[in-house]
Amino acid sequence: MLGLVETALALGATPREATLQQVKRSLVIALSPVIDNAKTVGLIVLPGAMTGLIMAGASPLEAIQLQIVVKNMVMAASTVSSIVSSYLCWTAFFTKAFQLKDEVFADK
Numbered sequence: 001m002l003g004l005v006e007t008a009l010a011l012g013a014t015p016r017e018a019t020l021q022q023v024k025r026s027l028v029i030a031l032s033p034v035i036d037n038a039k040t041v042g043l044i045v046l047p048g049a050m051t052g053l054i055m056a057g058a059s060p061l062e063a064i065q066l067q068i069v070v071k072n073m074v075m076a077a078s079t080v081s082s083i084v085s086s087y088l089c090w091t092a093f094f095t096k097a098f099q100l101k102d103e104v105f106a107d108k
Contacts, residue, residue: 004102023086030082034075035099041071 041047049070053063053069093104 009098009100015090015098019090021095023090026086027082031078034078038071038075041067047071 005018005022009015047067047070050063052068053066054060093101095101
């Protein structure tokens, strides 16, 4: 992967263009547990908010709606934090001359 980035940089690509595929791949890897967890909510796992509301006497429909909102908020927070952290870390990998920093990728 590192060789592909260096090759793209050598051919004149910007750092953003050279690392686009790696950033996409890292976001898919980071978000896959959240997405997999969302697939099982209500079918295999009974979430705490939904169960608590139903036991407290709320309508099951309202409890499910609330749990959907909570799950969407968790997924949105995970997505935003993954994207922001990827782009904040991105600048640490390159010098001002758009070269990869050796000390970041050196084996220690």
